[in-house]
Amino acid sequence: MLPSESTLRSAAPTVGADEVARITEQAIVLAGGTLLELHPTRMGQADVVIRGSQIVQVGGKIPDGLPRVDVHDCIVTPAFVVGHTHLYMALTCGMPPPASTPQTLTDHLQWIWWPLDKALDDDLVHASALAGAAMAAKAGAACVVDLHSSPRAIDGSLDRIEAALDEVGIRGVLAYETSDREGRARRDAALSENRRFLKKVRAGTTQHRALVGAHAMLSLNDDTLDALRAIADEFGVGLHLHVAEDATDALDAELNKRTRLEQRLERLGIARTDSVIAQANELTPDVVQQLARAGAFVATNPRSNMRHGVGLFGGSGDHVVLGTDGLDGDILAEARAYGFRHDEAKDGLGREIGARIAAGQVMAGHLFADPAPPRIAAGARADLAILDYNPLTPMNQSNVIEHLVRGWSTASVRHTIVGGRFVVRDRALVNVDERALIGRARPAASRLWERMQGYY
Numbered sequence: 001m002l003p004s005e006s007t008l009r010s011a012a013p014t015v016g017a018d019e020v021a022r023i024t025e026q027a028i029v030l031a032g033g034t035l036l037e038l039h040p041t042r043m044g045q046a047d048v049v050i051r052g053s054q055i056v057q058v059g060g061k062i063p064d065g066l067p068r069v070d071v072h073d074c075i076v077t078p079a080f081v082v083g084h085t086h087l088y089m090a091l092t093c094g095m096p097p098p099a100s101t102p103q104t105l106t107d108h109l110q111w112i113w114w115p116l117d118k119a120l121d122d123d124l125v126h127a128s129a130l131a132g133a134a135m136a137a138k139a140g141a142a143c144v145v146d147l148h149s150s151p152r153a154i155d156g157s158l159d160r161i162e163a164a165l166d167e168v169g170i171r172g173v174l175a176y177e178t179s180d181r182e183g184r185a186r187r188d189a190a191l192s193e194n195r196r197f198l199k200k201v202r203a204g205t206t207q208h209r210a211l212v213g214a215h216a217m218l219s220l221n222d223d224t225l226d227a228l229r230a231i232a233d234e235f236g237v238g239l240h241l242h243v244a245e246d247a248t249d250a251l252d253a254e255l256n257k258r259t260r261l262e263q264r265l266e267r268l269g270i271a272r273t274d275s276v277i278a279q280a281n282e283l284t285p286d287v288v289q290q291l292a293r294a295g296a297f298v299a300t301n302p303r304s305n306m307r308h309g310v311g312l313f314g315g316s317g318d319h320v321v322l323g324t325d326g327l328d329g330d331i332l333a334e335a336r337a338y339g340f341r342h343d344e345a346k347d348g349l350g351r352e353i354g355a356r357i358a359a360g361q362v363m364a365g366h367l368f369a370d371p372a373p374p375r376i377a378a379g380a381r382a383d384l385a386i387l388d389y390n391p392l393t394p395m396n397q398s399n400v401i402e403h404l405v406r407g408w409s410t411a412s413v414r415h416t417i418v419g420g421r422f423v424v425r426d427r428a429l430v431n432v433d434e435r436a437l438i439g440r441a442r443p444a445a446s447r448l449w450e451r452m453q454g455y456y
């Protein structure tokens with residue numbers, strides 16, 4: 001629970017940067033911050049004690065002698081969760097555009113994203129994931145829900161992403177994009193890659209989690225729907241795929257499969273606990289309600305929707321989370337876009353930014369079966385984003401969401417703590433040498449863009 005007044009400060013000396021990075025099991029105090037939970041909105045001043053992977057004390061008399069990290073004039077809030085992304089897109093920032101301006105979602109897929117995923121080799125899968133994980137951590141994210149595609153480098157691809165996440169120090173929920181667009185052999189390889197990583201999760205040999213991944217309804221044959229459902233049933237997990245991003249899924253169902261999209265979704269068995277349905281812009285409210293009742297989540301990605309010129313997801317509730325759809329790992333930027341887009345639509349959802357961010361944190365807690373909800377409270381997992389923010393105007397519990405929209409930015413993220421460990425400290429990655437990362441990422445991006453020329 002968040003106390004409403006400042007608590008006593010420890011007299012221990014401030015701990016140095018290197019020392020903080022090494023601290024894992026020893027308790028540390030985050031001293032002097034403004035604690036904030038976004039939904040329901042709760043705000044207060046208190047010191048926070050972390051030990052191991054958990055928050056062990058909030059406010060009250062802090063034991064003497066513990067190392068302290070001064071977070072004065074900072075907001076301390078549960079770390080962000082990227083509810084849907086594609087780390088394999090991380091090296092596309094600045095990439096030359098296609099010769100013609102894409103007009104439809106299909107144009108975007110055929111002219112940009114499918115040439116991109118075909119151009120990925122084993123090394124580029126890892127380099128992209130490393131860059132994407134680094135960007136997410138620096139934007140205050142502790143977890144990404146990733147949907148991966150590299151049809152010329154399928155086998156072992158989820159291990160390469162896992163390795164990148166481990167290098168940076170954030171958690172991931174991984175899935176491979178099964179699709180029929182590249183023929184039967186690659187479809188089977190994709191199904192196998194999903195099964196292989198799910199077995200690894202079941203065996204407890206990875207700290208990450210997995211879902212059964214697929215690209216989108218428009219690129220899945222009926223027997224592939226059955227195969228995906230069988231894997232989800234076997235492992236007792238949800239599915240992760242794009243659904244009804246625009247009207248193409250529904251048209252494909254009617255024109256090519258001689259049925260309705262709703263019947264195909266039922267055949268796939270998507271309405272199950274912890275499924276992650278990306279986009280859903282064209283799903284009817286009835287279908288969305290049904291998915292929510294089953295325990296599935298919808299990940300809405302407003303910036304991606306704008307770029308692709310597709311619709312706006314109008315659903316609400318604690319099952320609706322924010323994703324970045326591969327643009328970056330910046331949930332604050334996504335939240336601002338969500339707010340402005342829904343303000344423009346005059347549907348009232350622009351005020352629900354806090355609820356969207358918090359729903360993503362709850363979703364991650366479900367997927368990882370964390371023992372306590374994502375809050376700033378004793379017993380909760382110590383996944384925290386700490387933002388420098390000392391505004392010129394009054395800030396309190398009633399207006400803090402407006403500060404988030406207009407005042408906060410990713411540049412405000414000073415520290416990111418994941419499972420009690422600093423992965424970003426003073427805006428720098430703790431576990432990865434940033435110069436070395438840039439030294440690897442830039443030539444990798446150039447190589448990727450060049451390889452894409454062969455797949456246009």
Ligand SMILES: [Zn+2]
Pocket residue numbers: 084085086147242278325326
């Ligand atoms: Zn996506």
